[in-house]
Amino acid sequence: MERINIIGAGLAGLSAAITLARGGVGCNLISLQHSERAQSVLAEGGINAALDTMGQQDTFWEHYKDTMTGGGQLADADAVYGLTKHAPDIVRWLTALGVPFHMEQGRLILRNFGGQKKKRTAYAKSSTGKMIVSALIDEARKYEAAGVIERYPHHEFIRLLVDGENGKKSCKGVRIRDTYSGELYDFSGMVILASGGMNGIFPGMTTGTVQNSGDVTATVFAQGVTLSNLEMLQYHPTTIGISGKRCLVTEAARGEGGRLYILRDGAPWYFMEEKYPELKNLMPRDVVSREMYFAARREDCGGQVYLDMTGLSDEIWKKKLSDLREELRRYLGIDPAKEPIPVEPGIHYFMGGIDVDVYHRTNIQNLYAAGECTSQYHGANRLGGNSMLGAIYGGKVAAEHIMSAAGAYFPKEMQKTGAAPAGNSDASERIAVMTDGKAPVLCTVSAEPLTEEASPDFIMRLSKILSDGLGIVRSGQRLQKALYDVQEVEAEAKNLREKNRTALAGAMLRSAMMRTESRGAHYREDYPEKDETLRKKLTASCQEGTVSLNFRQLCDEPEATANDCDLQ
């Protein structure tokens, strides 16, 4: 078995690499920068799992239902079923790797998070992502030292190496560039894309990292990889503007008791609490952001929404949110324990992306994808605490499917926790560690047009058009205008990356145009209601430069068995 090529070394990439390595399969872990620089380190609030340690009789079935409901029933039900069912095992595995989740007297403490009725989110202050990434980096290092995982940091994805005609395409490998030397290399073998969200399409407007440029998604789209749900962008309700980007104020601030208000006729109006007496400030993110948008535009209101955390106890600040307090003091000059802070919604997550099935296969043979670059678990809106879970679980499922499809042996404990399908997984002999796959080949092509980057001017123009069309509240008229503007910009695209970005931008806008309803993060003021006939996945594919969009039937929802509803 050849080494598997993984593009991206954040949580999804690390999880895939470690899973392969544990099964004795070698991989190349290819990333622009080291794992410490991956966006996963920015994840704050926590990771969801129905571990039921808080005496609330939580079950994974409830986690499943909350995820589906929060996602506007647009997520892949079979995939969400696997995700939520295996979430407790994922968190137990992370605990075994030493992630310092908050514990009291030997009991894992879970916190409240948006869109969930039970306490289900494991955390380490508001630096949960950093803690998990650190533990996985150490775990991966064990296999790096043994030569099973081969790291290629400072290497950039250029393109997939694809064979075959439309409909029967197969991935043969990947072309990458060493950004230090400028040299191009061709790596043969299967590929797992774990390249993150498309922040670079909206420079300066997201809470994510700049290295997630969106170029990987744009390139593979042009190469024939099907994308889906592109109209679904998550605006996180509470962000603050800092130099060059939006900075996230974790949902845990509200989970621990923070309240949103706006001044109405001069007095604080806790609009979320008034409108949603059950979940209050912890409604799913799409709902909160939209309510903030409308409240800020009311004539009797002050325009600025505030997050009031002054009621939080000293103990909560010290044990659970000390890092958030320090950050807000620094960036806003405000001590959130003493004064409310002004907040605005900002782009935080891309629910849409590379279309994958329950085993994380794309429409191209031998090409898998996992993490934020994919579209699957989160439907029309992602619940807080499900992103790291989706990335870790997704990377693991992709790796396990590759191994089981190849008949590779993998240990019992992984079969127990993974969603691996039947295959030759009971092979009694462990396959040899694959460290001797074909070495990367120095590529001597004279011209590789994809090495030329999109110009900052071009990127800015495109992002202005997109953000006008794809705001929190959308309309057919504004989308039409944006589409018209994109066509104008398209004519000025000077290189292939600019062309590919434009095609992706056009597909995003057309998806939003085609979804003539309001669901999850996609809100159309000209179609403010949900249309049940559109409860379908909206796919986008590009053949020979022509983009086509289609609504595709979702899989049936699994039925709860008596066992599913039992406490774990």
Add this chain to the structure above:
Amino acid sequence: MQVQFDILRSDRQTKEQYVQSILYECADDSETVATALTKINADSAVRDLHGNPVSAIAWECSCLQKKCGACAMLIDGRPRLACDAMLKEFRKKHISLSPLKKFPVVCDLIVDRSILYENLKVIGVWLKKEAERSEKHDDMAYEGSRCLQCGCCLEVCPNFYAGGSFAGMSAFVPTARLLSELPDTQKKELFEAYRAHIYEGCGKSLACRKICPAGIDIDGLLVNSNAMAVWKRVKR
């Protein structure tokens, strides 16, 4: 506000270094060195003090909120993160930018920090057995998980040099996490590596403590680690 950046640049092939000075008009008070570099690179019309065009300045960045360590460089001679250096802090109108000195320069402000990762492998920073959580050591595990691997601590360390046996604080911090979590019976090898690559090389100048962009409690971690691995004050 206008500032002048004096940037130590280099040719990717010849590695020859030269200083290029650029006048920069800063739009607002909260701008950082990272914002300035982004804007300079986005402006195709920008010229240096001699009227020459400025090619894209090579530098690394990712999160822009001091959580990833990518943009470490020397700013006015001090190792720090470009996203954490607000222009308003600099009273004078000249700000020098240069690459970290203890790592090989790749191009302009980019250095090759591979040695950070190599040293972690030398010490063997990974769990050989399942972690054993104890609430007593939770703070140590948390603090030990916070290192950005930016390299700022090595830059100011009087004892660290590439190729030496002292692995530096960037290798120590993740080691401290393992010391706090490994079952006692599994610690012997790690104790030995700790003594050889951390304890014996560290001259306790603690310059790293002040410079760490993440503000990691390095002396606290050292006290605990020494107690475990050197003085054995912890029941084993």
